[in-house]
Amino acid sequence: MAEHEQGIPDMLKAALRSPIPHELRGDLGLGALVIALFLLQVFTGILMSLYYQPSPDAVAESVQYIMRDVSWGWLVRGLHHWSSSALIVACLVHLARAVLAARYRGRAWYWYLGVLATMLVILSAFTGELLTWDNDAYWRVRAILADVETIPLVGPELAAIVRGGSEVSATTLSRTYSAHSLFVPWMVWMLLISSFGLIVRDVRRGKAGGS
Numbered sequence: 001m002a003e004h005e006q007g008i009p010d011m012l013k014a015a016l017r018s019p020i021p022h023e024l025r026g027d028l029g030l031g032a033l034v035i036a037l038f039l040l041q042v043f044t045g046i047l048m049s050l051y052y053q054p055s056p057d058a059v060a061e062s063v064q065y066i067m068r069d070v071s072w073g074w075l076v077r078g079l080h081h082w083s084s085s086a087l088i089v090a091c092l093v094h095l096a097r098a099v100l101a102a103r104y105r106g107r108a109w110y111w112y113l114g115v116l117a118t119m120l121v122i123l124s125a126f127t128g129e130l131l132t133w134d135n136d137a138y139w140r141v142r143a144i145l146a147d148v149e150t151i152p153l154v155g156p157e158l159a160a161i162v163r164g165g166s167e168v169s170a171t172t173l174s175r176t177y178s179a180h181s182l183f184v185p186w187m188v189w190m191l192l193i194s195s196f197g198l199i200v201r202d203v204r205r206g207k208a209g210g211s
């Protein structure tokens with residue numbers, strides 16, 4: 001079978017059998033850690049979304065319910081909270097290593113995908129912090145949207161889309177929740193899988209390693 005006709009399982013098998021260049025082992029380890037922490041976020045997030053209610057009147061009670069009444073709910077929420085910080089640190093260390101080793105040189109795609117994925121992970125953590133929808137979160141959303149409105153040309157439109165009207169309301173919370181639990185994680189996943197795919201391809205062709 002021609003090389004380009006092989007399926008993903010064959011490519012993976014071939015990549016796993018290929019020797020991994022020594023200088024790439026740290027990066028691959030960090031990449032695997034990023035993927036593992038991301039999957040932990042998705043897993044704990046899905047468990048919480050079984051009980052979390054994205055409506056201003058019910059949100060506080062539902063978060064209390066997760067912490068107090070759901071078996072292991074406190075642990076699941078704690079894991080979601082702390083692994084969010086761990087994920088951001090892992091992404092930043094991964095990028096810092098790439099900068100120090102000038103790995104982006106000649107393979108700019110990895111670099112762009114990594115920077116974009118890190119920015120989106122930070123956006124996920126940021127939108128997650130707003131989901132408690134307490135007084136603090138409400139005023140933070142108002143302040144952020146006022147800043148977004150000052151972006152030339154697209155600002156007012158963008159703020160109106162996130163706000164879902166002229167005032168911060170229940171629609172804003174449900175849009176923030178959709179962005180947090182669906183749109184942004186999907187985009188991060190696509191970026192992580194694309195970088196992984198590019199690296200598997202390069203290891204397989206013996207092109208990975210060095211800069």
Ligand code: HEM
Nearest residue numbers: 041042045046048049052081084124125128129131181185
């Ligand atoms: C990169 C991925 C993600 C990151 C970095 C992230 C981060 C966060 C953070 C920092 C919070 C606030 C935690 C707190 O109040 O202590 C949060 C809340 C929440 N997240 Fe995520 N999250 C991610 C993905 C997801 C996904 C995929 C789902 C659901 C499918 C989800 C569902 C939730 C829910 C329901 C809450 C509200 C409960 C609460 O306030 O603790 N998250 N997230």
